[in-house]
Amino acid sequence: MPAHEHESVTTDPLVRERAHLxxxxxxxxxxxxxxxxxxxxxxxxxxxxxxxxxxxxxxxxRSLADLAHTPLFFGRLDYLRAIGAEQAExxxxxxxxIGRRHVHDADGDPMVVDWxxxxxxxxxxxxxKDPQDVGRRRRFGYTGGELTAYEDEDLTDPTGNxxxxxxxxxxxxxxxxxxxxxxVATIQPEQDEIVRSGLGGTVCVQGGPGTGKTAVGLHxxxxxxxxHRERLARTGTLVIGPNRSFxxxxxxxxxxxxxxxxxxxxxxxxxxxxxxxMAGASGASGAAGIEVRGTxxxxxxxxxxxxxxxxxxxxxxxxxxxxxxxxxxxVRGSRRWRVPAYELEEIVTELLAREMRYGAAHxxxxxxxxxxxxxxxEEAGEAPDDRVQNAVARNPAVKAAVxxxxxxxxxxxLVLRLLSDAEFLAAHADGLLTGDEQKAVLFTKPARSVRxxxxxxxxAVLIDEARxxxxxxxxxGHVVLDEAQDLSPMQYRAVGxxxxxxxxxxxxxxxxxxTPWSTENWAQALRHLGKxxxxxxxxxxxxxxxxxxxxxxxxxxxVISPGLAPVESVRESPGSLEVRAVADPAELDAAxxxxxxxxxxxxxxxxxxxxxxxxxxxxxALTAAGRVYLSPGEETSAxxxxxxxxxxxxxxxxxxxVVLDEPAAVVDGEPDERTGxxxxxxxxxxxxxxxxxxHAAALPEELA
Numbered sequence: 001m002p003a004h005e006h007e008s009v010t011t012d013p014l015v016r017e018r019a020h021l022x023x024x025x026x027x028x029x030x031x032x033x034x035x036x037x038x039x040x041x042x043x044x045x046x047x048x049x050x051x052x053x054x055x056x057x058x059x060x061x062r063s064l065a066d067l068a069h070t071p072l073f074f075g076r077l078d079y080l081r082a083i084g085a086e087q088a089e090x091x092x093x094x095x096x097x098i099g100r101r102h103v104h105d106a107d108g109d110p111m112v113v114d115w116x117x118x119x120x121x122x123x124x125x126x127x128x129k130d131p132q133d134v135g136r137r138r139r140f141g142y143t144g145g146e147l148t149a150y151e152d153e154d155l156t157d158p159t160g161n162x163x164x165x166x167x168x169x170x171x172x173x174x175x176x177x178x179x180x181x182x183x184v185a186t187i188q189p190e191q192d193e194i195v196r197s198g199l200g201g202t203v204c205v206q207g208g209p210g211t212g213k214t215a216v217g218l219h220x221x222x223x224x225x226x227x228h229r230e231r232l233a234r235t236g237t238l239v240i241g242p243n244r245s246f247x248x249x250x251x252x253x254x255x256x257x258x259x260x261x262x263x264x265x266x267x268x269x270x271x272x273x274x275x276x277x278m279a280g281a282s283g284a285s286g287a288a289g290i291e292v293r294g295t296x297x298x299x300x301x302x303x304x305x306x307x308x309x310x311x312x313x314x315x316x317x318x319x320x321x322x323x324x325x326x327x328x329x330x331v332r333g334s335r336r337w338r339v340p341a342y343e344l345e346e347i348v349t350e351l352l353a354r355e356m357r358y359g360a361a362h363x364x365x366x367x368x369x370x371x372x373x374x375x376x377x378e379e380a381g382e383a384p385d386d387r388v389q390n391a392v393a394r395n396p397a398v399k400a401a402v403x404x405x406x407x408x409x410x411x412x413x414l415v416l417r418l419l420s421d422a423e424f425l426a427a428h429a430d431g432l433l434t435g436d437e438q439k440a441v442l443f444t445k446p447a448r449s450v451r452x453x454x455x456x457x458x459x460a461v462l463i464d465e466a467r468x469x470x471x472x473x474x475x476x477g478h479v480v481l482d483e484a485q486d487l488s489p490m491q492y493r494a495v496g497x498x499x500x501x502x503x504x505x506x507x508x509x510x511x512x513x514x515t516p517w518s519t520e521n522w523a524q525a526l527r528h529l530g531k532x533x534x535x536x537x538x539x540x541x542x543x544x545x546x547x548x549x550x551x552x553x554x555x556x557x558x559v560i561s562p563g564l565a566p567v568e569s570v571r572e573s574p575g576s577l578e579v580r581a582v583a584d585p586a587e588l589d590a591a592x593x594x595x596x597x598x599x600x601x602x603x604x605x606x607x608x609x610x611x612x613x614x615x616x617x618x619x620x621a622l623t624a625a626g627r628v629y630l631s632p633g634e635e636t637s638a639x640x641x642x643x644x645x646x647x648x649x650x651x652x653x654x655x656x657x658v659v660l661d662e663p664a665a666v667v668d669g670e671p672d673e674r675t676g677x678x679x680x681x682x683x684x685x686x687x688x689x690x691x692x693x694x695h696a697a698a699l700p701e702e703l704a
Contacts, residue, residue, distance in 0.1 A: 014150060017147055017150060021147050024073065029066065030106070031104070063260060071142045075139050076097050077098060077122060078134065078136040079133050096113045096119055096120070098123045099115065100256065102114040116222065117226075121192070123137060124192040125189045136154055137152070137153045139151045139185075140167070141170065151166060153165065168186055171186050180654070184219065187216075191212055191216045194220060195220045197220070197535075199228045201534070201535060202499075202535070203220075204525075204534050204537070205217065205506065205507050207509055208511065208539070208550075208564075209509070209512075209542065210550060210567060211543070211544075212539065213482075213507045214507060217505045217507045218250065218254060218480070221254065221262055221478065224237070228477075232478060235476055235501075235502060237261075237480075238479045239263070240267060240479060241264065241652070242482065243649060245631075245632040245653070249652065268460065270494060271460040271464035272291065293455060294455055295457075296458050300440045300441050301458045302516050304462060304488075304490070306517075307528055309462060310490065310493060312425075313414070316417075316424070317358050317469050319427070323405075324345055324404075327340045330373050330397050335380075343372060347369065347372070357471055360472075362406050362407075367389065369393070369401065370395075374388065411467040414466050419459065420443050420446035461490045474498070477502040478499065479499040479503075480504070481504060481505070483651055485513040486518050487525070489517070489528040492525055492529045496529040499531075506529065508522075511561035513561075514648075514682065540566075541569075542567040542568060542570065543571065544571075545567070545571075545687060546688075549687055549691045550569045552577055554566040555703055556678075556700075560681055573689065576690045579699075580595065582695065582696040588694070588696040589621040591694050592608070592659060593622065593625055593627070595692045595694050599657040599690070599692065602656070602689070605636050606656065606657050607655030608642060608643065609647055609660050609683045610645070610646065610666070611647050611668070612646040612669055630642065630644070647680075654688055655688065656688050656689045656690075657689055658687035658691045658692070660684065660691065660692070660694065662694070662695050663684075667679070
């Protein structure tokens with residue numbers, strides 16, 4: 001954009017920038033009003049087209065909303081020379097304002113350029129050593145939605161020292177009241193490389209606490225939707241998180257970036273929903289969703305989540321195929337057409353060898369038998385066509401043969417039988433599962449039906465695998481999988497099915513694995529996902545957690561994840577860590593509440609994290625003290641900023657200040673010490689500005 005466009009004649013830079021902000025907001029309002037004024041009554045052929053077009057217009061109107069407390073632009077690039085039209089978005093000027101969405105004036109000239117546009121990339125990657133044709137980078141500071149400051153960085157002097165931007169630091173450290181927000185103004189070069197990586201490849205991001213891996217994954221979705229919108233509009237995108245609290249925490253990030261249609265779900269949501277269109281013709285019946293009402297012992301969950309269960313299910317499903325021993329005789333009019341048993345066996349053997357989906361083979365078999373009949377008709381001098389073949393395929397004799405040879409199978413009933421019938425399980429787990437493992441997965445009290453069974457989360461994944469063996473699962477264009485280190489191999493397979501023809505962004509931290517089946521290395525996980533060639537990127541620079549806090553938590557790494565590089569925080573915050581010992585255990589609750597009250601004097605959100613077993617006692621103490629608190633996922637307000645967080649739900653969440661109750665109880669709340677220390681590592685690294693650890697019992701020796 002030419003420097004003189006849309007500017008006041010004043011020489012005060014801040015006044016000029018505010019004027020440009022006001023003009024940009026006015027232009028955005030005009031863009032929205034233009035969309036609202038569109039009349040489609042004369043441009044659609046029928047009501048279906050009209051409904052589709054109106055839906056697209058409504059989405060456009062929603063995306064053009066001006067969010068009062070979300071700055072329209074956060075930076076500016078002053079190029080040293082004009083940028084070609086093929087490189088820049090909509091103009092040949094040398095100054096570009098970088099923001100969350102594109103805004104143009106009445107002539108179509110850009111007033112704000114989308115952060116995802118190619119011309120915006122140097123805002124994140126340019127440096128004095130590699131200025132990328134940028135002379136000056138300007139960052140803006142906002143207070144309550146008002147532009148209040150700016151900061152310039154001269155990139156023309158390669159001998160000058162690189163310095164940390166004060167406004168960038170302030171934006172990173174800004175108090176966090178409410179759900180997670182975007183980091184579009186603070187993306188770092190190593191993060192930007194991952195964000196802008198192509199749609200074709202799967203990327204796995206190993207990132208310790210505070211490295212911004214979740215934000216990177218969400219911003220990658222936004223970038224891919226910008227760069228490949230048409231393709232992803234057809235194939236779909238999905239963000240998968242560990243639980244509902246986490247999804248609620250991140251749900252505003254993509255809408256703030258103008259992306260409204262990305263679906264969010266947990267793995268449990270995916271596998272319990274059922275697969276539409278599976279019943280009947282596909283060879284599966286009863287494809288309704290499964291309700292999770294039961295829980296597994298850790299030993300059973302580990303076995304059910306093991307990849308060997310996929311082969312057990314495949315064998316069990318294939319066992320329903322019976323080799324024919326009788327011929328098929330089709331009567332049409334006065335003629336009888338006979339397909340002998342040996343020929344039927346050849347057809348079935350060929351279908352088995354092709355490793356088709358069970359349901360697809362169930363559909364193919366009557367057509368193959370009908371084709372064999374048509375060959376005999378032609379040999380007899382008749383000239384049958386496709387209609388005759390379809391009629392033969394529906395003949396009662398053919399249908400009866402298919403039912404006997406390759407019957408329809410309900411996936412849920414198959415899993416129910418495997419987990420209820422010891423002999424059936426043993427027959428198909430032979431050489432795969434030990435006797436003890438088979439006993440571990442069997443129901444202690446077999447259910448009478450699919451509906452009455454108390455399915456566990458691991459059972460639902462097995463049913464999902466069985467569904468896919470019957471009918472192929474629909475694949476999306478791109479899937480983001482967060483907190484991936486906690487998935488079992490069978491859960492990875494469930495996610496992989498949903499991006500089998502697309503790509504994925506896998507996000508996680510091996511040191512934060514807190515399930516008995518958690519991932520030990522990414523290569524293994526990516527194989528189960530079906531993406532063995534995925535690139536693995538490691539983020540080790542921490543921008544969220546203060547250096548003192550992450551260094552304290554990293555004392556646990558040699559035990560919980562040997563060989564994993566600790567996070568190097570770029571943020572020094574003296575006094576951000578305090579460890580308080582309470583001499584009398586009876587005074588622990590009072591000491592914890594006192595620490596919370598001290599934290600509440602500061603600005604921002606306060607997370608009180610405790611072992612799950614300690615939460616009821618702390619809730620009672622807070623209520624008795626008259627202190628209102630929230631649960632994870634509930635939105636904070638200026639009046640209510642304290643959140644009581646069970647340690648099991650803390651993963652992925654961030655708070656300005658954290659009070660951690662009794663670390664020993666967090667460790668003891670897990671089935672083994674290593675998992676307990678990993679859970680503690682998670683709890684210790686949720687603070688953005690300060691952490692207070694309060695304990696009466698002895699600290700784990702790694703922290704002492």
